[in-house]
Amino acid sequence: xxxxxxxxxxLLISCSQNQPVKTEVTAPEWSINKTIYELNTRQFSxxxxxxxxxxxxxxxxxxxxxxxxxxxxxxIGEKNRKGTLGSYYAVKDYTAxxxxxxxxxxxxxxxxxxxxxxxxxxxxWVANHTAWDNPLAESNPEYFSKDSLGNFMPPVADWHxxxxxDYENKDLWKYMTEAxxxxxxxxxxxxxxxxxxxxxxxxxxxxxxxxxxxxKPVFMLAEGEKPELHEAFDMTYSxxxxxxxxxxxxxxxxxxxIDSLLAAEKIEYPSHAMRMRFTTNHDENSWNGTVFERLGxxxxxxxxLASTIPGTPLCYSGQEAGMNKRLDFFEKDPxxxxxxxxxxxxxxxxxxxxxAPALYQGSMHKISADNEAVYAYxxxxxxxxxxxxxxxxxxxxxxxxxxxxxxxxxxxxFSGKEIQFEKQYKCEPAPWEYLVYIKK
Numbered sequence: 392x393x394x395x396x397x398x399x400x401x402l403l404i405s406c407s408q409n410q411p412v413k414t415e416v417t418a419p420e421w422s423i424n425k426t427i428y429e430l431n432t433r434q435f436s437x438x439x440x441x442x443x444x445x446x447x448x449x450x451x452x453x454x455x456x457x458x459x460x461x462x463x464x465x466x467i468g469e470k471n472r473k474g475t476l477g478s479y480y481a482v483k484d485y486t487a488x489x490x491x492x493x494x495x496x497x498x499x500x501x502x503x504x505x506x507x508x509x510x511x512x513x514x515x516w517v518a519n520h521t522a523w524d525n526p527l528a529e530s531n532p533e534y535f536s537k538d539s540l541g542n543f544m545p546p547v548a549d550w551h552x553x554x555x556x557d558y559e560n561k562d563l564w565k566y567m568t569e570a571x572x573x574x575x576x577x578x579x580x581x582x583x584x585x586x587x588x589x590x591x592x593x594x595x596x597x598x599x600x601x602x603x604x605x606x607k608p609v610f611m612l613a614e615g616e617k618p619e620l621h622e623a624f625d626m627t628y629s630x631x632x633x634x635x636x637x638x639x640x641x642x643x644x645x646x647x648x649i650d651s652l653l654a655a656e657k658i659e660y661p662s663h664a665m666r667m668r669f670t671t672n673h674d675e676n677s678w679n680g681t682v683f684e685r686l687g688x689x690x691x692x693x694x695x696l697a698s699t700i701p702g703t704p705l706c707y708s709g710q711e712a713g714m715n716k717r718l719d720f721f722e723k724d725p726x727x728x729x730x731x732x733x734x735x736x737x738x739x740x741x742x743x744x745x746x747a748p749a750l751y752q753g754s755m756h757k758i759s760a761d762n763e764a765v766y767a768y769x770x771x772x773x774x775x776x777x778x779x780x781x782x783x784x785x786x787x788x789x790x791x792x793x794x795x796x797x798x799x800x801x802x803x804x805f806s807g808k809e810i811q812f813e814k815q816y817k818c819e820p821a822p823w824e825y826l827v828y829i830k831k
Contacts, residue, residue, distance in 0.1 A: 743804055782825075804828065
């Protein structure tokens with residue numbers, strides 16, 4: 392028996408030594424209630440300049456934006472480029488800015504002004520690959536993956552304008568980490584959105600995050616959904632919820648499918664994990680369709696959903712103008728900044744998110760309804776409470792909601808009208824109607 396116990400304990404110790412060390416990051420305190428704005432600098436203005444963005448920072452502040460995520464601001468490769476202007480994600484120089492947008496001083500001034508207004512700035516980081524004419528291909532060819540003939544190769548066949556980096560080479564880790572640190576030190580940015588983060592070793596991101604946090608606490612957003620990414624990142628994409636919204640809009644999934652995904656998240660992700668909610672982004676808009684193509688008349692309804700379930704809402708450039716076109720990815724294609732009801736809609740939605748603890752840190756309680764097309768829930772944190780009622784269908788619905796525990800007086804976010812909720816509430820929401828109520 393003693394021998395058995397000795398062997399058993401030895402095996403446990405051996406197994407534990409072979410397990411990867413789990414780390415837990417701490418998000419900057421300021422990030423807790425900050426909405427995110429993905430800024431496409433090329434298409435944001437006619438001039439495609441940092442100066443034009445700087446001039447319109449007050450608009451973004453009024454919109455309720457807390458973090459601006461700049462799509463890649465680096466010089467773009469010319470060799471094998473796609474289109475006339477090329478992809479932002481074909482980086483030619485990691486420590487310079489695209490002259491199409493302005494100068495480094497222009498960008499630094501923009502960051503400072505954003506900070507002065509209480510807005511934080513992160514930049515897109517493309518660690519997995521570079522442009523073919525990035526000087527590293529000449530100076531450090533050992534940093535790159537090679538095919539069977541010893542030639543540079545793209546990470547994915549369709550990405551023929553870039554070449555794959557090889558993270559088996561630990562010297563590359565040092566170079567890339569120093570490049571990341573350069574932007575925090577020189578431009579005082581507040582973090583990074585990391586492109587195709589799952590294609591780069593997690594261990595690299597863990598050590599890079601550790602080094603960045605030595606300069607100042609940074610905010611890290613991963614383009615990826617794997618739960619283990621939260622060993623290095625504060626926030627990940629919620630692709631499953633995004634896809635569920637598209638399927639629900641088409642009538643291919645019941646709204647109850649969203650419940651199952653949210654329940655699975657609680658089990659799969661660590662408690663500190665932040666999830667980014669969105670109805671569009673640069674990839675979806677350019678390649679898979681506008682919000683109106685995918686979500687139809689439910690575009691606003693799903694925006695309310697994305698902004699009021701647990702998580703952090705994202706707004707892509709032009710979304711607040713009701714943009715109904717696919718932006719060209721490789722050419723100049725400026726956004727039409729038409730005035731319409733969408734800006735006011737998002738101002739109310741994002742303003743509430745930043746102001747109501749129920750939304751940015753509260754628990755979610757599903758409200759029982761006798762009609763599954765009517766998706767209702769409350770968010771609660773202390774005395775802060777928000778009730779959301781959504782008709783996730785193209786037909787008028789009737790439903791009786793069980794509002795036990797949420798009785799009381801509320802104010803409609805969009806209507807401004809007061810309402811008294813009793814234990815049972817009968818409603819007849821119009822097609823795709825969205826109702827948001829704040830407890831008085």
